Amino acid sequence: MIESKAYGEVLQIRMSRYPDFPPAMWVCAYLVDGLLMDSGPAYTAQELTDFLKDRGVKTVVNTHYHEDHISANKFLQDAYGVEIFAHPLAIDKIKRPASLYPYQEEVWGYPIPSLVKPIGDFVETGKYRFEVIPTPGHDLDHICLFERSQGWLFTGDLYVTTRPMASRPMFDMPQILEDLKKVRALNPRIIFPAPAHVVTEPAEKLDKAIDYLEKVDIRVAELHSRGMDTEQIRQEIFGAESIIAEMTQQQFSSLNIVKSFLKKYEQ
Numbered sequence: 001m002i003e004s005k006a007y008g009e010v011l012q013i014r015m016s017r018y019p020d021f022p023p024a025m026w027v028c029a030y031l032v033d034g035l036l037m038d039s040g041p042a043y044t045a046q047e048l049t050d051f052l053k054d055r056g057v058k059t060v061v062n063t064h065y066h067e068d069h070i071s072a073n074k075f076l077q078d079a080y081g082v083e084i085f086a087h088p089l090a091i092d093k094i095k096r097p098a099s100l101y102p103y104q105e106e107v108w109g110y111p112i113p114s115l116v117k118p119i120g121d122f123v124e125t126g127k128y129r130f131e132v133i134p135t136p137g138h139d140l141d142h143i144c145l146f147e148r149s150q151g152w153l154f155t156g157d158l159y160v161t162t163r164p165m166a167s168r169p170m171f172d173m174p175q176i177l178e179d180l181k182k183v184r185a186l187n188p189r190i191i192f193p194a195p196a197h198v199v200t201e202p203a204e205k206l207d208k209a210i211d212y213l214e215k216v217d218i219r220v221a222e223l224h225s226r227g228m229d230t231e232q233i234r235q236e237i238f239g240a241e242s243i244i245a246e247m248t249q250q251q252f253s254s255l256n257i258v259k260s261f262l263k264k265y266e267q
């Protein structure tokens with residue numbers, strides 16, 4: 001299932017396995033001036049490829065190696081001969097068969113391995129120049145792309161909401177906080193996230209997300225200094241774990257947020 005919407009010259013392409021999936025199970029790619037940001041999940045790979053016919057796609061950038069961002073790579077290479085770039089740390093992971101949890105298989109499906117090239121410091125299209133902004137908190141290979149003259153910031157999975165309530169075990173929350181501050185300092189005019197709707201008031205939303213995570217960080221430190229264990233801290237800050245934790249085999253949980261902020265106190 002694919003929906004598209006134009007934001008000026010940037011075309012948002014929202015993808016989901018089924019039309020009635022909740023918003024969290026949709027993911028966006030963006031097309032501008034022949035450059036496609038991310039290629040979506042496996043279940044929509046053929047549909048995306050058909051959708052892009054005659055739309056002039058020449059280059060693809062994967063913001064990171066996760067299965068909901070890379071899975072039409074091989075289809076697009078075979079159909080249109082596109083060049084695909086990603087962070088050097090993503091190359092090997094995209095080249096090998098993925099291992100997925102059951103929820104990932106259910107929602108996104110398995111990507112076909114593909115060969116992508118290491119990205120440099122920027123990507124140029126006919127009209128625009130996109131700076132590569134390393135943002136390693138979500139995963140070590142995660143990047144954002146910034147087009148300075150237009151104020152366009154493509155954030156992959158860095159920005160989801162102003163109040164993140166769950167994270168995966170590999171997320172480095174203190175680093176995500178630094179990444180959000182780094183992109184805030186760019187003063188983007190508009191944000192194009194993969195897992196959320198387009199953000200037309202980026203300063204306000206990024207400030208809120210940064211403030212929220214700083215407060216969580218401080219609260220975790222306070223409760224830790226009082227001798228509370230990880231589970232007690234989670235309960236105190238977030239209350240009961242949401243159903244999402246159970247549905248994702250504890251891959252998306254508030255406990256993971258607490259664990260990540262607590263890492264700095266480990267010996």
Ligand SMILES: [Zn+2]
Nearest residue numbers: 064066138157
């Ligand atoms: Zn991701």
